[in-house]
Amino acid sequence: MSQQFDILKAIYNDTKDEKYQYAILPWGATEPHNYHLPYLTDCYLSHDVAVDAAIRAYEQGRIKGMVLPPIPLGSQNPGQRELPFCLHTRYETQKAILTDIVASLDYQGISKLFIVNGHGGNSFKNMIRDLAVDYPHFLIVVSDWFAIVPQIGFFDEKDDHAGELETSVLMHYRPELVDLSVAGNGVYFPFRIQALRDGTGWIPRNWAKVSQDTGIGNPLKSTAEKGRRYVEAVSNKLADLFISVVEDEIY
Numbered sequence: 001m002s003q004q005f006d007i008l009k010a011i012y013n014d015t016k017d018e019k020y021q022y023a024i025l026p027w028g029a030t031e032p033h034n035y036h037l038p039y040l041t042d043c044y045l046s047h048d049v050a051v052d053a054a055i056r057a058y059e060q061g062r063i064k065g066m067v068l069p070p071i072p073l074g075s076q077n078p079g080q081r082e083l084p085f086c087l088h089t090r091y092e093t094q095k096a097i098l099t100d101i102v103a104s105l106d107y108q109g110i111s112k113l114f115i116v117n118g119h120g121g122n123s124f125k126n127m128i129r130d131l132a133v134d135y136p137h138f139l140i141v142v143s144d145w146f147a148i149v150p151q152i153g154f155f156d157e158k159d160d161h162a163g164e165l166e167t168s169v170l171m172h173y174r175p176e177l178v179d180l181s182v183a184g185n186g187v188y189f190p191f192r193i194q195a196l197r198d199g200t201g202w203i204p205r206n207w208a209k210v211s212q213d214t215g216i217g218n219p220l221k222s223t224a225e226k227g228r229r230y231v232e233a234v235s236n237k238l239a240d241l242f243i244s245v246v247e248d249e250i251y
Contacts, residue, residue, distance in 0.1 A: 015066075021246045022065040022112035023105055024050045025098075029074025029119040030087040033162035034215035036183035039085065041166060043070040046118030048173040049145045049231055053116070053238035061243035065114075071097060074119040079208030095127045102131055106138055112246060115142040116238070120161070141245060148237050154230045156221045162186060163217020165230065172227030183220060184213025 026049075028042030038044070047070040054065050073089035081088040098115075105113060115124055128140045146165060155164045163186050171178050189210050191197050207214060 019064065020066050020110060021063050022114060022242065023110055024054055024065055024067045024114045024116055024242075025101060026050045026067065026070035027074075027115055027117050027119065027122060027124075028070050028072055029076070029089075029121065030072045030085070031074065031076060031080055031119075032083055032086060032214040033166065034184050034186060034213050034219060036179050036181075036219060037162050037167060037170060038177050040072060041162070041170060042074065042118035043072050044174055044177070045166060045169055046070055046116045046145055049118075049169075049235055049238070050114075050116040052231060052235035053242060056235055056239035057242040057246075060239060061247065063243055063246045065242060065246075068101070070118075073097070075121040075123070077121060077204045077207050079206040079210075080214065082208070083214070091127075094122070094124075095130070098124070098127055099131060099134075102135055102138055102140070106135055111137055112139045113141070114238075114242060114245075115140065117142060117144045118146065120144070120146075139245070139250075141241070143238060143241065145234055145238070149230065149233045151230075154233075155226060157218060159186065159217020160188070161211075161217065162215035163219050164222045164226070165217070167219040167222035168224065168227035169231055170227070171222055171224040172231060175224060178222075180220065180222065184215055186215030186217045186219060187212060188216040 026043065026046035028040065028046050030039050032039060033041040047067065050067045054067050057063050057065065073087060073094065076086055076088035080086055102113065124142045128142065131140060151158045151165055155168065157164055159165055167178060195201050196203065
């Protein structure tokens with residue numbers, strides 16, 4: 001990590017008289033992640049992936065972007081928001097936060113923002129459409145970092161929440177925050193109705209009924225090496241996205 005911090009210091013140590021072409025906004029949530037991961041897992045992961053991608057974009061394309069502090073306010077499902085200290089944030093609240101951030105960046109002459117989302121319950125598309133009306137020259141691009149690269153080939157099992165993927169990536173970035181000795185097995189109980197399982201219809205899952213430990217996916221096969229390999233692939237794709245959007249015409 002020391003080499004990463006040296007690069008960050010060179011890029012971000014002083015913003016005076018520096019030109020930044022874009023900003024990155026990590027967005028997570030505050031919620032339980034089984035018993036072995038911290039409540040801010042989605043924030044840590046979206047932030048650290050964003051930093052890796054910003055460094056790669058600078059090294060490969062010499063474009064300079066600023067990674068903003070992660071937003072810890074996400075939208076929660078029934079059965080999750082009842083749990084102690086799990087914070088549910090309404091659409092209107094999230095939109096107000098994003099609007100103020102866009103207004104600040106726009107005033108400072110920065111017109112490109114990448115949201116690196118780490119929480120599956122968050123949805124930004126309608127917010128971005130609304131902001132495109134108010135700020136037609138301002139471009140917002142959103143990416144769910146955990147969905148950019150398929151899990152197959154990196155992990156033993158495909159999972160959803162606090163399983164092998166998130167655990168392995170946090171073991172890579174912040175191993176001191178992971179305690180597998182207390183992890184539940186992340187057994188998942190899907191909808192009984194086939195039409196809800198296959199996507200014919202959608203309702204929010206009641207977390208208390210689909211999981212016994214708030215996890216969906218077994219974390220016990222997680223390793224830091226699996227996490228490293230996965231986020232290397234993810235950050236490379238994000239870096240390519242940053243470079244392409246900053247340097248090229250979209251249409």
